[in-house]
Amino acid sequence: MHSPNGMHSPNGMHSPNGMHSPNGMHSPNRTMGMKRNRVAAFAGGVPWWLVLLAGLGIISVGTALSNATYRVIFGAVARGFGVTMTVAVVSYAASLLLGLLLGLARASRARPLREASTFYIELVRGLPMLVILYYIAFVGAPALAGLLNALLAPLIKLGVIAAFQSRSFSFATRAVLALTLGYAAFIAEIFRAGIESVDKGQIEAAHALGLSHSQTMIRVVLPQAVRNVLPALANEFIAIVKDSALVSVLGVQDITQIGKVYAASTFMFFETYNVVAFFYLCLTVSLSMLVRALERRLKRESVR
Amino acid sequence: MSAFIRIENAVKTFGDPERGGVPARDCVRALDGVTLTVEQGEVVLVIGPSGSGKSTLLRSVNRLEKLDSGEIWIGDDSVTARHADLRRIREDAGMVFQSFNLFAHMTILENVSLAPRIVRKLSATEAREHAAAILARVGLSDKLDRFPRQLSGGQQQRAAIARALAMTPKALLFDEPTSALDPEMIKEVLDVMTGLADEGMTMMVVSHEMGFARAAADRVVFMDKGRIIEQGTPDELFARPKEERTRDFIRHIL
Numbered sequence: 342m343h344s345p346n347g348m349h350s351p352n353g354m355h356s357p358n359g360m361h362s363p364n365g366m367h368s369p370n371r372t373m374g375m376k377r378n379r380v381a382a383f384a385g386g387v388p389w390w391l392v393l394l395a396g397l398g399i400i401s402v403g404t405a406l407s408n409a410t411y412r413v414i415f416g417a418v419a420r421g422f423g424v425t426m427t428v429a430v431v432s433y434a435a436s437l438l439l440g441l442l443l444g445l446a447r448a449s450r451a452r453p454l455r456e457a458s459t460f461y462i463e464l465v466r467g468l469p470m471l472v473i474l475y476y477i478a479f480v481g482a483p484a485l486a487g488l489l490n491a492l493l494a495p496l497i498k499l500g501v502i503a504a505f506q507s508r509s510f511s512f513a514t515r516a517v518l519a520l521t522l523g524y525a526a527f528i529a530e531i532f533r534a535g536i537e538s539v540d541k542g543q544i545e546a547a548h549a550l551g552l553s554h555s556q557t558m559i560r561v562v563l564p565q566a567v568r569n570v571l572p573a574l575a576n577e578f579i580a581i582v583k584d585s586a587l588v589s590v591l592g593v594q595d596i597t598q599i600g601k602v603y604a605a606s607t608f609m610f611f612e613t614y615n616v617v618a619f620f621y622l623c624l625t626v627s628l629s630m631l632v633r634a635l636e637r638r639l640k641r642e643s644v645r
Numbered sequence: 646m647s648a649f650i651r652i653e654n655a656v657k658t659f660g661d662p663e664r665g666g667v668p669a670r671d672c673v674r675a676l677d678g679v680t681l682t683v684e685q686g687e688v689v690l691v692i693g694p695s696g697s698g699k700s701t702l703l704r705s706v707n708r709l710e711k712l713d714s715g716e717i718w719i720g721d722d723s724v725t726a727r728h729a730d731l732r733r734i735r736e737d738a739g740m741v742f743q744s745f746n747l748f749a750h751m752t753i754l755e756n757v758s759l760a761p762r763i764v765r766k767l768s769a770t771e772a773r774e775h776a777a778a779i780l781a782r783v784g785l786s787d788k789l790d791r792f793p794r795q796l797s798g799g800q801q802q803r804a805a806i807a808r809a810l811a812m813t814p815k816a817l818l819f820d821e822p823t824s825a826l827d828p829e830m831i832k833e834v835l836d837v838m839t840g841l842a843d844e845g846m847t848m849m850v851v852s853h854e855m856g857f858a859r860a861a862a863d864r865v866v867f868m869d870k871g872r873i874i875e876q877g878t879p880d881e882l883f884a885r886p887k888e889e890r891t892r893d894f895i896r897h898i899l
Contacts, residue, residue, distance in 0.1 A: 545709055546746035546805075550760035550812060551735040560763060564750045643794075 394626055401619050410609065414616045417603050421596035422620065428513065428595060429585045432520035433578050439525035444532025445558070458529065465526035470519075470584055477519035478591050483507045516588035524581055531573045535566035571639065575632040579625050586621070596620050649816060649847050650683040650706060650738070655715035657701055657871075675701040676712070677871035683816070688848045690858050690879070693868035694894060699851045702868070703818050706849065707738045719816065732764065739809030743821040745801040747793035747808070753780065754789040757808045765812070779807045783837050799830030803837055816847035823854055835860075853898050855883070867891045 405411040446458035465473065486505040490497060497504050510518075539562050547557040567574075589598035600617035604610045657676040675698040683689050691699045704710040706717060708724050708731060717724040719737050747756050758776035761767045767775065780786060783803040793801055802822060809817055819838065823831045835857045842848055842861035850857070858865055858879045865883070866876040867890075875882065875891045883899075886892045 540746075540749075542742060542744055542746035543748060546740075546742060546748070546808075548731075549707055549709060549735055549740040549742075550808070551732045551764040552760065553732070556763055560759060561748055565748075568750065 418600050418616050421599040425585050425595040429582045432517050433581050435521040436524035436528050440528025443529030447533045448536040462526045470523050473523045474519040478515040482510045482515050512591040513593045516591050516593050531570050535570035538569045539565045572636045579628045582624050647685050648682045649685040651718045652681045653716045655679040656713045674871050686845045687863045688842045688861050690862040690865045691851045697868040698871040699868045703820050703851050707735050736812050738816045739814035740818045741822050743824050745805045752790050753804045757811045761811050779810050783807045798826045799833045802834045819850040821851050
C-alpha cells in the first residue's frame with residue numbers, strides 16, 4: 342500500500358542535518374497487523390497523521406476567516422510569502438547547479454578536483470547555516486565588493502561602472518548567496534551518492550562502445566544518477582524552504598521576519614506565530630506529499 | 646588469414662602494493678605473460694577455472710583493463726600504447742558482457758542507436774533505422790520500445806549483442822555471455838553467436854559452453870593462473886588434452 346521510504350536514496354545521504362527529513366516519521370511499520378490494515382482501508386488508505394494535519398489546517402482557515410484579528414495577521418504575514426518563496430526557489434536553483442558541479446568534481450578521477458570539492462564540502466557542512474549566513478553577509482559581501490573592484494578596476498577608472506560597496510548587495514542577495522553556498526555542499530553529496538549508485542557495468546558498456554568519459558557521464562551516468570536521487574533532491578527543497586526563515590536575521594522581509602516584527606509591535610505572539618507556522622506547514626506538508634508521490638511513482642516504474 | 650588480435654607477453658597484477666593497494670601476499674597476478682594471436686575470421690574460445698585470468702585477458706584487448714607490461718594490437722593499432730586511440734580500438738572490437746549491461750534508462754532501440762549517434766555522428770533517423778535493422782537480425786523487432794528490465798535475460802543479451810554490432814566492429818569480445826542466463830535461454834544467445842561466427846566475424850569468447858565450442862570455435866585456449874596452458878582445436882583439447890591440469894579441468898566441466 343505505502344512505499345517504504347528512502348528506497349531510492351542511496352545510503353548515507355538522507356538529509357544534511359537530519360531535522361528536515363519527513364521520512365520515517367510516519368512510515369507504515371511492517372508489523373501493522375491485518376486489523377489495522379482493514380481500518381486503514383476503511384478510511385480509504387489515508388494515513389491518520391494526514392487526517393490530523395488536514396483537520397488542523399481546516400480549523401485554522403476557519404478561525405482565520407471568522408476572526409478579525411487572525412484575518413489581519415494573515416494579510417500581514419502573507420506579504421512575506423513571495424519573499425520566502427523567491428529566496429527558496431532562487432537559492433535552490435543556484436545550489437542545484439553549483440551542487441552538480443561540486444558533485445561531479447567529487448566523483449571525478451582528477452585528484453585536484455576531487456580534493457578541492459571535498460575541502461569545500463567538508464568546510465561548509467561543518468558550519469551552522471546561521472553562521473554561514475552572517476559570514477557571507479558581513480565578511481563575504483565586503484570581500485566580494487573588493488574583489489569585483491580589483492577585477493573591474495579599468496572599467497571603474499573609466500567611469501563606465503561605479504565602484505562596488507558592501508551595500509551594493511542587498512541583504513536579500515546576500516541571504517540567497519549564503520543559502521546557495523551552504524546547500525550546494527549538501528546537494529553535491531547527494532549528486533555524488535547518485536553517481537556512485539550507478540552500476541559500474543553501465544560505465545564499462547559505454548566505454549566499450551567508444552563513448553568518451555564526458556559522453557558516458559552525460560548520456561549514461563547522470564540520467565540514472567539523478568533519477569535515483571530525485572526524492573532526496575526534492576527533500577532538499579523542503580529543507581531550504583524551512584531554512585529560508587534564517588534570512589529574517591538579516592532583516593529580509595520574509596514570512597518569519599514579518600511575523601517577528603508584527604508580534605513585537607502588537608504583543609500578539611500566540612496568534613502571529615500560529616499564522617507563521619500555518620504558512621510553513623502548508624508549504625512543507627504539501628511538498629512532502631509530492632515527494633512521496635514521486636517516490637511511489639519511481640518505485641512503480643523500477644519494478645515495471 | 647592474417648593476425649587480427651595480437652597479444653604479446655601480457656602481464657597484469659591486481660592490488661599492486663607499490664600503488665597503495667593490498668599487502669604483497671594478497672596480490673593476484675591475473676596475467677602472467679600471455680601470448681596469443683587471433684586470426685581474421687577466427688573464433689577463439691578461452692576456458693579456464695575462475696581466477697585464471699581469462700576475463701582480464703579479454704578486457705585488456707579493448708583496454709577496459711590496462712596491462713602492467715606486454716603489448717596488444719588490434720589490426721595495425723596498438724592498444725597498449727600510451728596514447729592509444731581508444732575510440733578507434735573500441736569501435737573495432739565490440740564487447741558483450743556477462744550481465745548484459747544494457748543502459749537501464751533507455752529503450753532497446755535507444756540502447757542500440759546511442760553509440761552510432763554519439764560516436765559515429767549518424768543523424769537520429771539514420772541511427773534509429775540502422776539500430777532497428779540490427780535488432781531485426783537478432784530477432785527483437787517487436788521489442789524496440791521496451792526497456793531492458795521488461796525483457797528476459799536471453800532477449801537482453803541478444804539486444805546487447807545488437808548494441809555491439811551497431812558499431813560494425815571487426816571483432817567481438819564475449820565475456821561469459823551465457824553465464825547469467827537461465828538454461829532455457831542459453832540457446833537463443835548461442836544461436837546468434839553461431840550465426841555471427843558463420844558470417845566470418847572474428848570472435849574471442851570466454852565461455853564454457855561445449856555446444857558452442859563444437860559448433861563454432863576454431864580453437865580453444867585453456868588458461869590457468871594467468872598463463873596459457875594448452876591450446877588446440879575443440880576436438881583435440883576436449884578429447885585428447887595433453888596437460889594434467891587441462892584434463893582435470895575438462896573432467897570438471899563435462
